[in-house]
Amino acid sequence: MAATHLQLHLAAPLKPQTHLQKAKTFATNPAICRTKLPTVRCSAAAAATPAKRSYNITLLPGDGIGPEIISISKDVLQFAASLEGIEIKYQEMPVGGSAIDLTGVPLPEETLAAAKQSDAVLLGAIGGYKWDKLEKKLKPETGLLQLRAGLDVFANLRPATVLPQLIDCTTLKREVAEGVDLMVVRELTSGIYFGEPRGFGVNEKGEEIGFNTEVYSVSQINRIARVAFETARKRRGKLCSVDKANVLEASMLWRKKVTEMAADYPDVELSHMYIDNAAMQLIRDPKQFDTILTNNIFGDILSDEASMISGSIGMLPSASIGQSGPGLFEPIHGSAPDIAGQDKANPLATILSAAMLLRYGLGESKAADRIEAAVMETLNKGLRTGDIYSAGNKLVGCKEMGEQVMKSVDCQIPAAV
Numbered sequence: 225m226a227a228t229h230l231q232l233h234l235a236a237p238l239k240p241q242t243h244l245q246k247a248k249t250f251a252t253n254p255a256i257c258r259t260k261l262p263t264v265r266c267s268a269a270a271a272a273t274p275a276k277r278s279y280n281i282t283l284l285p286g287d288g289i290g291p292e293i294i295s296i297s298k299d300v301l302q303f304a305a306s307l308e309g310i311e312i313k314y315q316e317m318p319v320g321g322s323a324i325d326l327t328g329v330p331l332p333e334e335t336l337a338a339a340k341q342s343d344a345v346l347l348g349a350i351g352g353y354k355w356d357k358l359e360k361k362l363k364p365e366t367g368l369l370q371l372r373a374g375l376d377v378f379a380n381l382r383p384a385t386v387l388p389q390l391i392d393c394t395t396l397k398r399e400v401a402e403g404v405d406l407m408v409v410r411e412l413t414s415g416i417y418f419g420e421p422r423g424f425g426v427n428e429k430g431e432e433i434g435f436n437t438e439v440y441s442v443s444q445i446n447r448i449a450r451v452a453f454e455t456a457r458k459r460r461g462k463l464c465s466v467d468k469a470n471v472l473e474a475s476m477l478w479r480k481k482v483t484e485m486a487a488d489y490p491d492v493e494l495s496h497m498y499i500d501n502a503a504m505q506l507i508r509d510p511k512q513f514d515t516i517l518t519n520n521i522f523g524d525i526l527s528d529e530a531s532m533i534s535g536s537i538g539m540l541p542s543a544s545i546g547q548s549g550p551g552l553f554e555p556i557h558g559s560a561p562d563i564a565g566q567d568k569a570n571p572l573a574t575i576l577s578a579a580m581l582l583r584y585g586l587g588e589s590k591a592a593d594r595i596e597a598a599v600m601e602t603l604n605k606g607l608r609t610g611d612i613y614s615a616g617n618k619l620v621g622c623k624e625m626g627e628q629v630m631k632s633v634d635c636q637i638p639a640a641v
């Protein structure tokens with residue numbers, strides 16, 4: 225099958241909503257991630273009446289809790305799609321530690337080829353103790369970085385919302401967390417995770433060293449900044465660019481280019497913040513943030529931090545997109561080896577990633593609505609995995625949570641936001 229093409233569709237800005245309107249929306253409407261991103265869709269699905277209603281999805285379960293959460297998310301995706309008359313064919317491929325065990329490498333050529341040829345990719349997570357001591361090029365994490373680079377999905381969109389149902393799960397004071405609704409736009413295929421030179425060596429004193437390089441080119445900055453401005457424009461019109469421009473040259477260039485681009489977006493209020501302050505401000509007053517633009521490593525850290533405002537890392541989905549080709553959709557968490565195989569994992573981050581896949585990868589927003597509505601209904605019923613459990617609710621395992629979401633998938637679709 226020919227590869228589909230994701231496009232950043234520069235649509236007219238949506239009307240910004242006030243915090244109060246938002247809070248009301250989220251209290252009554254399950255569309256957790258809806259209307260928050262620039263419209264991203266494959267060209268095959270971009271027509272008003274999509275000609276193509278059949279898609280190929282590559283599933284990459286990976287390691288640890290990956291297979292558990294992907295199996296459930298696939299069932300939910302399949303059911304929601306079938307109710308909307310969409311046919312999906314799946315191809316499951318190895319990645320990470322499981323690929324190392326099978327083939328000797330963390331990203332087999334066949335896996336990358338299958339991912340590239342599909343309409344979208346749904347990933348669980350990679351990594352685990354078993355592979356921690358392998359040399360760098362053979363580690364599961366290297367496979368994931370190669371996959372992101374191979375698909376050129378440079379923009380990682382990580383929404384973090386405090387759902388009213390989970391307000392008791394936040395580690396912050398209720399009044400600080402209530403109504404938080406932010407989006408981290410993380411650069412995903414450059415920066416210190418990829419920069420050269422890198423490696424191990426010996427310094428002039430004969431001491432062993434490890435070194436990495438934080439490097440960004442103008443084009444790498446411009447393309448992620450554009451996504452962030454477009455995202456902010458479709459949200460509440462506030463963009464905070466997070467860097468370390470008081471110390472790092474790569475950040476100085478980042479700040480200069482982001483500032484220049486602001487001229488194209490007079491409707492977006494741009495601010496800059498140093499990463500150390502941003503990490504603090506996110507806990508002090510998270511509601512000050514709407515859209516956060518940042519580099520690869522700062523975005524990795526800030527979004528994990530943001531997950532605890534929402535209640536659990538088991539709740540946060542993500543979409544990684546490029547200029548063309550399939551998008552990569554994955555929860556923000558890792559393979560959680562401490563709970564793997566124990567039916568304790570929260571599958572909702574991956575289920576919501578499947579909803580993002582439908583909405584932003586395939587342009588199938590009705591099926592995405594169904595999944596998000598089902599997640600909300602399941603939470604409304606009081607079902608909770610251990611990571612989001614609070615008194616008065618029912619503690620369930622990963623499987624039962626998934627089964628309950630499945631039951632709710634054909635629930636009535638609420639009106640669009």
Ligand SMILES: NC(=O)C1=CN([C@@H]2O[C@H](COP(=O)(O)OP(=O)(O)OC[C@H]3O[C@@H](n4cnc5c(N)ncnc54)[C@H](O)[C@@H]3O)[C@@H](O)[C@H]2O)C=CC1
Nearest residue numbers: 349350351352537538557558559560561562563569570611
């Ligand atoms: N995208 C990916 O595949 C990522 C992979 N990793 C890899 O995952 C492995 C473990 O890394 P950690 O630093 O422990 O991060 P992690 O995100 O896997 O786990 C951190 C903590 O959160 C909990 N947790 C994570 N997901 C959960 C879920 N769905 N439900 C309930 N609890 C959940 C875990 O049990 C653990 O206590 C490492 O090998 C790491 O390299 C880490 C981050 C991202």
Ligand SMILES: CC(C)CC(=O)C(=O)O
Nearest residue numbers: 365366368369524556557
């Ligand atoms: C495991 C790394 C390669 C990536 C990571 O930590 C992340 O993207 O969350």
